[in-house]
Every structure is written in structure tokens, then in C-alpha cells.
Amino acid sequence: MTTLTLGKALNEAMRRALAGDEKVVLMGEDIGTLGGVFRVTDGLKAEFGPNRVVDTPLSEAGIVGTAVGLAYRGFRPVVEIQFDGFIYPAFDQLIAQVAKLHYRSRGNVRMPLTIRVPFGGGIGAAEHHSESPEAYFAHTAGLRVVACSNPADAYVMLQQAIASDDPVLFFEPKRRYHVKGEVDLDASLADAKPMGLATFIAKGDDVTLVTYGGLVQTARDAAIAAAEDGISIEVIDLRSLAPIDYESVAASVRRTGRLVVAHEAGQQGGLGGELIAGITERCFEYLEAAPVRVTGHDIPYPPAKLERHHLPDLDRILDGVDRVLGRPNSLSGVEAGAR
Amino acid sequence: MTTLTLGKALNEAMRRALAGDEKVVLMGEDIGTLGGVFRVTDGLKAEFGPNRVVDTPLSEAGIVGTAVGLAYRGFRPVVEIQFDGFIYPAFDQLIAQVAKLHYRSRGNVRMPLTIRVPFGGGIGAAEHHSESPEAYFAHTAGLRVVACSNPADAYVMLQQAIASDDPVLFFEPKRRYHVKGEVDLDASLADAKPMGLATFIAKGDDVTLVTYGGLVQTARDAAIAAAEDGISIEVIDLRSLAPIDYESVAASVRRTGRLVVAHEAGQQGGLGGELIAGITERCFEYLEAAPVRVTGHDIPYPPAKLERHHLPDLDRILDGVDRVLGRPNSLSGVEAGAR
Amino acid sequence: MTPSDRDATGLLTRRDQYVQLITPTGERRHDPEYDPWVADVDADALARLYRDMAIVRRLDAEATALQRQGELGLWPPLAGQEAAQIGSARALRDDDFVFSSYREHAVAWCRGVGPAELLTVWRGSAASGWNPFEYAMAVPQIIIGAQALHATGYAMGLTWEESDAAAISYFGDGATSEGDVNEAFVFASSFDAPVVFFCQNNQWAISEPVDLQSKQHLARRADGFGMPGIRVDGNDVLAVLAATRIALDRARRGKGPTLIEAVTYRMGPHTTADDPKRYRTDDELADWRTRDPLARVLGLLGAMGTDADALEAEVAEESRAAAAELRAAVTTIPDPEPMSVFDHVYAEPNTHLARQRDHYARYLAMFEEADAAAASGAEGGAR
């Protein structure tokens, strides 16, 4: 076991992928000489050369579009989008090409791309640097979408994503890049837990709290705080956002009867809705209360000094827990219908 | 009252908007001389000239991006995206600019754009010509999203969208362009029903069936067919996809206790999930069964000869109705949990 | 790279004109720069190019007829662009890779794509007609310009593998307005990618004339992106062959990308769903008819001593046979199995899709049971 930051764990995962398969190439803006604005690719260009770790022109559609061509040629491009808010210029190549080409070619053309996206807020950044666009991709057939939340997962899941023959949107919680954790650098991928499965972060009986990415730690803290009030929260790190590991979540909800979903992205059309609908379909008769969503507001990401009034935090998550438990909460007295 | 096709009703709406406000300009590919590939803008360039009805170069980001600049100058651009599948190159301008500029400018800059998008399948078209991308936009704060389903609504709602000071994604069910209906060309917008409100297409007591766009007619037919089996379905045409008129839907579900949502778009992360979550939050104690989603599969839009196996049709909607009613259905015997 | 280096390639656009080796009336125009590249093209070789063009013209007409008769859902005719497509495709090596748009039927034909494979997509029977790796030709691209980036990325991969193969991307005049095509120029130039950007300027993007897209010759676009641009008579199969060979040679020698603007004309509608009468004149059409790609070759062959009438008759016969084969092929295209709608969404197992697939299978089974029940006179569970 080695102690690494989440960013360094990703770096090691790419080093191992580059060393293990000569068809793996990294592409992106400032990822080579600079090592990425978050230094996640630090040292890799020096080690593997400019044809394996490629500083590209400033064009996201260009990066993803050329990666598609490279996949045609048998490469496994690992693309870095510098910040979440800069993925939109590449949207057409991702939605109309990357996601569809395997289907459109009747399985002849594989698109084993990995699109790395530092995502989410909490770092006091300028606009367009704190977005949570994951729902756009989770709604896109042909893509797989995952989000890591800790160094150990980051190390394993990124290697699994690169090894996957399907295109994977790989979301990295940028506010967690510097958080340290234990990583087994020699762990074999063979017996590693598949990236498609969710993880139980904390066991509990009263409420199932599902989240992913940057909020997983917040959810864990919420569970600890709630325990002091005698509330037992089961925390699930979803990890895979498409497809969703409904078996794990449903198993938990059948025990707790209560579900809270938290994410930084806006509520309207967000993944919380998908989860609640999917769980309601599977566990309707087990539900003891309406599932609750604790999310970012449906607003453009606000200026840095307001982000704490936008992002779900420990208190807002606990307020959601109180709501699902029928304890006093911010909407107490507000008629459900009027909610 | 005049009998018009849905396409012609849209044409008349734009004619009236162009005549009523000199700042209204239409922009798009082939919308001028040709009158649009669906002829929806037929005759408007001849009537209002090339500076009001503008054939643009072949670039969706260019069209939307220049429309943003025109909005800065005080214009009200009405943009046509030729087909649903071609909106993705404009995604960055729509998500990072159009949707955010009013917020980003603290209310100083208005983006009264209307983005017209012929959407959905059922016309046996080539790939990229039958997409349902509405959920991407419904999840985007700052945008309004509406879908019309009949000539009368098309005529009024498009004028309302153009008159709105907020950007509106206006979805037109292309398979319904040629369907005729009664339109009051002189109706005043003042007392017209706001585009934000849903419409009750058929009254019923057993099940609430919510849909929009091209499936509204199918839902109506389903209600008629079900009536023969003694099942009374309330059909709601959502019309506004963001924001959703939850009051109307909730009022209905409180009476029926059962909800079925149908859309052509894929299920994973689709609007069905948002609706079910939103209604569960509001009507949990009224629900007698798990709400059901009847949607397109989570696949890239299939070749023409397979689209009938992708799109929800009358039988699939009725199967969903049977499911929510606990009548024999395709999943009878399948354990809910395993569903 | 200094601009003069680029000039040194001697390929910079000739202003207000284009490279032409065969005049519309069939005279051979001599060009010291381009002649050497087609020195090997004798009468027989030229006759083969004529044959290619005649056959694809006939196949294209047949496909249009098949659409009119309801056998195809849609067809985008190539009529008028035979020389641009044949001249460029015949310059390719088998291991070069083609990234085309939806109109390059003649290119597909040169790559060996069979009649049924050519029609499959347009019949709506499957998502694609052929395996891209079988013919080194990608699935045709409908999103305008997207394939230019794919060709560029593929070519970048070729350089990293130190291969001397090349990639070629076909797109139209309208496509030059899309960001993707311009970004492809940026990447190709930056990485000296061995890619040929073959732009068929057929004067129209559906109803929009080329000067709405650009007031400048499209080949001129190249210089600003640090690559040479060649403007060639796209109705002159010999000039197109020469230009493409020059561009491919540069690519193989590690000199990077080249943009070729082949000036041609779409004689037919944009697709069978289009009505060109709404936006262009008969005079324009008549004018371009005088620059027909096939007639001029027959003329030149005659001057070279070939019995043009005999060749024409012989090729017409071949074309009829090819057309008959195409017509026969269309009905052999199998209708897809309902459940195949779920195939190939993912390369690996996907829990969500597997579940959805299972549900739909149960749904279809319900009807079979119902039918069976109905057949046996019993009560069906489903309507």
C-alpha cells in the first residue's frame, strides 16, 4: 500500500496504462510539458515521449474528433478535457460520433476512448470551471459514465476505463485531487471490483444516501454526524452513473425504505430523477417516504463567493435526511403538494 | 378558424412575428430561398427580405453564436436547426453562452432567442434525423424548453417563445408537420394560454398518461382504445418541458393515483425520470403503484426499418398502462425487484 | 515553416483558375507541373477511368430509380461528380483509408464495396452497409465535416506507427464552414499528418450557393493553415488523378496535409427528397452539361486513336449489367430482426441495456402468445 493523492493515483494509473499498452495515447491541452493544469499527467511526456503524451492545439472538438480517428486506427486515446465547462465544444463528436460509432458500424469499429473530465465545484474557481455535466452523458446511449471519489478507486477505475472497449466519460472530482489515501499500486485489475458497481461507504438501516464524486466525503461526514442523533445512514458511492448499479441501491432501499440522492448538478433533469424513478420502479412497495433530492440549484454556476449557497453540504444533506425521515426540516409545515 | 397543417401554422406564427417586430430575424440553413427542408419558412424570405430571413453558412455554432451577438444588439433571432441531430455542434454556444448570459451579465443582457428544432422519429429518415435531445436542454438552467403537438398550439406557442425574453428551445414533432388542425389566426396572444402550462387532452380517472410532441396523438389513441376495455386514461400534453407544469400533473395524479410517462427519447436520464421524481415528491401518499416509463430504448436511433421497434407506440403505451394498473402485461410474473 | 517553404512546394493555388489537363471539348492541355504525375496514363488507362465513370453514373441513376420505386428510403445522387470521385479514388492505395461523406458512392465502388452493401443504409435495413476495415473506408458520415477530424486523427496514428499509408477525407463546399473541418486543418498541419482533404466543390450545399459559404476560392483556405492548396477542374478525371497523386506523395514523404478543391457540379438534386428547381436555373445546369466529365474523355480517347464509339457501346453494356446487378441486389438485403435493434450499442456487456432488451423480448413474446392463443381460439392476455 502507498499513500497517494487522488491526482497522483490517476497519474500512476496512466503511467501503468501507457507502459502496458503501446496503443494507449494521452491527448489534451497542456498535458505534456506542463503536466496538466492540475499536474495529473506530470512527468508522463518526459517518460513516454511526445507521441504518447500529446499536447494538442486548443480545440476540444479537434481533440475528441482526432481521437475518434485514432481509435479507427486501433489506438486507445485517453483524452483530458481541461475543465468540465470546456467539454461542450466537443459535444457533437462525443454524442454523434464517439457514442454511436460502434452501433453505426455494426460492431466493426470500437471506440475505446477515455474522456477524463475534472468536474464539480468547491474550489472557488472562475465561471465555467465548476460544472457538473455528467447527466448529459448518462442520457447518451453508447457511452459509459463513471465518477471516482478516492485515490484507490481513481487508480483502479481509470485503468478499467482505459481497458474498456466502450467509450467512458471519466469524471474526476477536482476538489478532491489533493486528498490522500491508500493505494495498492500492484493490485491486479483482474480481481479488482468492476467500475460498474457501486460501493457501500457506510452501512446503515434508516436511510439510504446515494451520491458520487466530490460529495461522497460530505455524505460520509453526514452519516457520522447523523449517528450522533441516533440516525443510521447507509452511504453509497454510485461510482458508475451509466449504467447505474440499481441492484446495490435497491438492496439497500429495501432495507431502509428511505432514499436520499445528492449531487452538485442541478436538480431539473439531473441524475437524482433517474435514480428515484429507477428505484421507485424496483422498490415501490418498500418505500416508506418520498425519496428526496439534495442537489445544486437550477442556476448557472454562481460566482465563487456564492458557491457555498449552491453546493449541497453536510447541513443540506442532513436536512434532506430529516425530510425523508419526517423529522423537523426546512420544509416542515409546507404541504407536500405545495413542495 | 382556419384549417392549417402544423408546419403551416408555424409559418404563419413566424410571419406574424416578423411583421409585428422588426427586431425579429430568422436564421438557418436553407430557410430562405428554399423555405426550409420542411418548407416551414416557405415564402418568408420573399416577403420580408434577406436581412430578416437569413440563409446562413453551414455552421450551427456559427448560427447560434452570431444570434447571441444579434441579441446583444437588440435583435430577437429565431434560429432553425435543420434536424435534431445537428444541434450538437451548437451545444457550447447554447449551454455556455445562450443559457448563461443573462445570469452572467446580472440581468443586463437578454437572450430572447428561439431555437426551432424539428425533432423525433417516425418518418423513416437516415441516421441523425430522428433524435430527441430535449432532456439535455431541460437539464440546462437558463433555458426554457417547450414542445408543440398540434397546429393550434404551434401557432400560439411559437409566437410566445419568440416574445419571451428568455431563450427557448422550441421542439417541433416533425412527423406531425403535415397533420391538419383548426387555428385561430387572429387570436390575441394576451389571453392565450401560457406556453408554460400543460394541457389536458383527455379526461380520465384511472391513470394519468403524460407525454409531449409526436406522442401526444398516440397517447390520445391509446386512451380511446383503453376506454373500450373500460380503462379511463387522463392524457396530459406537457407542452413545457422546462419548467414542468407540476401543478397540473400532480392534480391529475392525486385523482388517479397512477402515472405513466411516455417519450421517444431514451429512458436513462430522460425526462420520464424527472417527472416521476417530481411527482413522487409531491404525491407520494397518493400513488397506488410505481409510476411507469414508456420510452425509446437506450440505443442510438436505429435504422428506418427498425424504428417501429424503438419508438413507443399505442401497444407499448397500453402495456405500460396495464403495468401501472397491475393488469396482465409484458412484465407480469417478473418480480418488481428484478425489473 | 516559413511561407516560402510552402511556396517551394509549388502547389499554392493558382489564382482565378484551376489545374486542367483535359478541356471540356476533349483536348489535352499540357502542364509541366502536373503532366509527370499522369505520364503512365495511356489510352488503355484512360479508357479504364472512363469505364469507371460510366458505370458509377449508371449505378447512381439506377439507385435513384430504385428510390423512386420505393426500394430505397433516400438516395443522394453523385451525378456530375464522377471525375472528382473516380480520379481521386483511383489514386489511392489499398492501405490508404477513406473517410467520406454520404455522396461518395463512386469512391466506395472503387474500394470494392458491393452493390447490396452500397444500398443497405439507404434502404434503411441496417446502420451500415459494410465493415470499414474490409475496404479501408469508414462508414459514410452524415454530420457535415465531422469526418475531416477522423481522417486527421487516423493520419496522426499513421505517423506514430511510421507507416507510409495515408488518409483521405471527402467533404463538400458547405462543409468548409463547419468548425470541425477547420480544426482538422489545424491538427493536420500541426502534426504534419499524412491526410488529403478532398473538397468537392459542387457549387451547392442543398439550396445554398458556394459563395454564401466563402467569397474566396476554397483551395485558398489551405495557405493560412500552413498547407498547400490545389484548385483542380473536378470534372477532369486526369487532373484530379494528378492532383491527388501529388497530395498523397507529399503525405507519404512526411510533408503533411494538402487541401484539394475539386471544382465540379451536382447535376442532380441534393437527395431524392430535394427539388433543385426551387433554387437554381436550367441555364446553370445546361452550362455545366457542356463540361461533362465523361464526354471529354471519350473525345480525347478518339483523338488518341481509340475507337470511342466501340468503347462507349461496350461500356454501356457493362453498365447495364452492373445496374441490373444493383437492382437484383437490393431485394437480397435482409430485413433486420426486431431484437437486433439492441445489437452493438456497446462492445461489452451492459447491465442496463441487457435488462431493457429482456423487457422488450418479453413484450414481443406477449404478442406471439396472444397470436398463438387467438389462433387456438383461446383468450389472449394482450390486445
Next chain:
Amino acid sequence: MTPSDRDATGLLTRRDQYVQLITPTGERRHDPEYDPWVADVDADALARLYRDMAIVRRLDAEATALQRQGELGLWPPLAGQEAAQIGSARALRDDDFVFSSYREHAVAWCRGVGPAELLTVWRGSAASGWNPFEYAMAVPQIIIGAQALHATGYAMGLTWEESDAAAISYFGDGATSEGDVNEAFVFASSFDAPVVFFCQNNQWAISEPVDLQSKQHLARRADGFGMPGIRVDGNDVLAVLAATRIALDRARRGKGPTLIEAVTYRMGPHTTADDPKRYRTDDELADWRTRDPLARVLGLLGAMGTDADALEAEVAEESRAAAAELRAAVTTIPDPEPMSVFDHVYAEPNTHLARQRDHYARYLAMFEEADAAAASGAEGGAR
């Protein structure tokens, strides 16, 4: 438009060189084509341009200091680009409209944007610092290249209104690789839009050198899009002023867009979060220091008989005052009200957002009650 028309504008890029009117050592270089455009710039006018540059340089340094001291979240320094920004901004009319990127602080200053307004966004206190219509300058753009299309659309609107105002878009060398910028060239040229594309080639896009974006001079990009391109010494305020005036004049005369490549250098980090030592050498920096935009103007003014030392001292005094004003201003920027997070998402009432806003208000109220309860020693409902 034939290429020769464009040549006739006399503005086509001068290869391997650029327009320069003041040498780095302060000699006045005469240029028959550009001199007439700055004939009005006497010693006083030149001194004013020096003053502008000196003050913005000082303001920029002060803002960097404020960031280091934690008063700002981030700051993208303009150091080194004073001449490019002042020379171009001073060519504008009040009714021309500016669409800039995030680095054009000097342009904003010329437009009259106040110190607090300039810092608001970088302090993270609000989504924007000023009302775009008050200064005819849009909210700065962070999405690289997007503003080029906005300027083009605005300019299209100007032609439809038959106004003789113009739009100007500022972007960097890296931005020329984005599709948006190239599409802006297409639209501007196609509609003869009165827009000036002002590209500050400061040699770097964060850590990426300009030749990764283009092997060709960026100004050369213009010709292929049917517009003139001017390559100018971006550290020569007089040359930049002349070039921008020429471009604006063309715009006002209905001649359409012009691309200006101002060759300059980013002397500081990309932003205060960047460490340039990781990707560029001290020698490069030293080399560019010899081409300083301010020193050369002082030199020329001296040769013109101005007491340069006196001017320098006087302006230094002004600059200190301006810097002090900036420092004082930053603390006057009000912190935003929590509930303002919901303001201006929509221009019209929105049912969903109203509900969400109400819920959040109740949530915040819950804490106030709790605090109040706690204060009065009672039991709080919330943690």
C-alpha cells in the same frame, strides 16, 4: 470577390515581417501605407498613449499583488501586451462594441470601466463587473473563441441597421484553433460584417507555444476566408493604432472584416495560478524585454523633444495614484447576498426556480431560527 480585389486593399500580410512604426530602440520607422493613419499623433498624443500604457501596467501589477494577498481569487495579467491593447482600444469609437476575452483589462480601462468593476469578477463577488451597455463592452469571455462569433453577429446587426459603428473581437493565438473563431471568419466574410478580429499573438496558450497552433503566421489565415490580414508589431502602440484604424475604416465603409495579428508577448504567467518556469526559458523572457512597448515610446518622445524623464516621473505619480485607487476599490466590492444566487437566471418569472428559491429561503431561515433559539437558550430544531 476576386483575390486581386483583396490584394487591391493593399492589406495582405507582409510575409515574414510585420508593420512596425516605432523600433524597439525608439526610432520612428516610416511607412507610406500606415503613416497617414497616424499623422494626427503628435508628441502630446503619443505621450497620452504612453500614459495609458504606463497606468494599465501599474494597475495590472497591483491586481496581481492583490491576488497574492488574497483579495482576488485569480488574475490573468496583461503585462507585455499594453501596446496591443491600448493601441487598438484607443482607435475605437464610443459606439463601437467590444467582445473581449479575460485578459483585456487595458481595453476595459479605455472603455471607462472603473477599478471596482474591473476586479469584481476576479474577486468572485459577482458574475460580472459592469453593465456591457454602459461601456459598449461585453462581459469578458472565458470560453476560448466564443466571443468572435458574438462580435460577428453584433456586426451583422449593425449592417442591417445601416449603422457605421463596428464591433471588435479580442482573442489570443490559441483561440485561432477553435472552430468558433474560424466560423466567425466565415460568417463575417459572407455577410461583410463590420468586425475587426484582433488577435493578440502573445506566443503562448498557457504552456503551448504558438507554433503548436499554427505553423503559419496567423494573419495569413485571413486571406483564405476572403478578408485582409494585417500582421503588426503588437509591442508598437503606434503601429497597432494605425492597423486598427485601417481595419475600422474598412468596416465603416462596408468593406467587411479584417484580421489583425498583433505580435506580442505575455511577460507574466497565464494567470496567477500558472507557473511559466515549467514551460519557457528566462532567455526568451529577456529577449522580449528588449522589445518593451513602453520604453520605445519614451525613447521616441525624447527624440521628438519631449522631456521624457519628466513625463516618466509624472506618469509614475499618476500610476501610483491609480494603483492606490484600485487597492482601495477592492474592499468596497460588496459581498453578495446569499439569496442573490437565484437572481437573473431568467428574465421572466419561472415557476420551478421560484419554488427552489422559496425552499432555500426556508432552509436559511431554519438556521436563523435555530440561532435565535440557541441565543435565547432554547432548543433549536436544526443542527
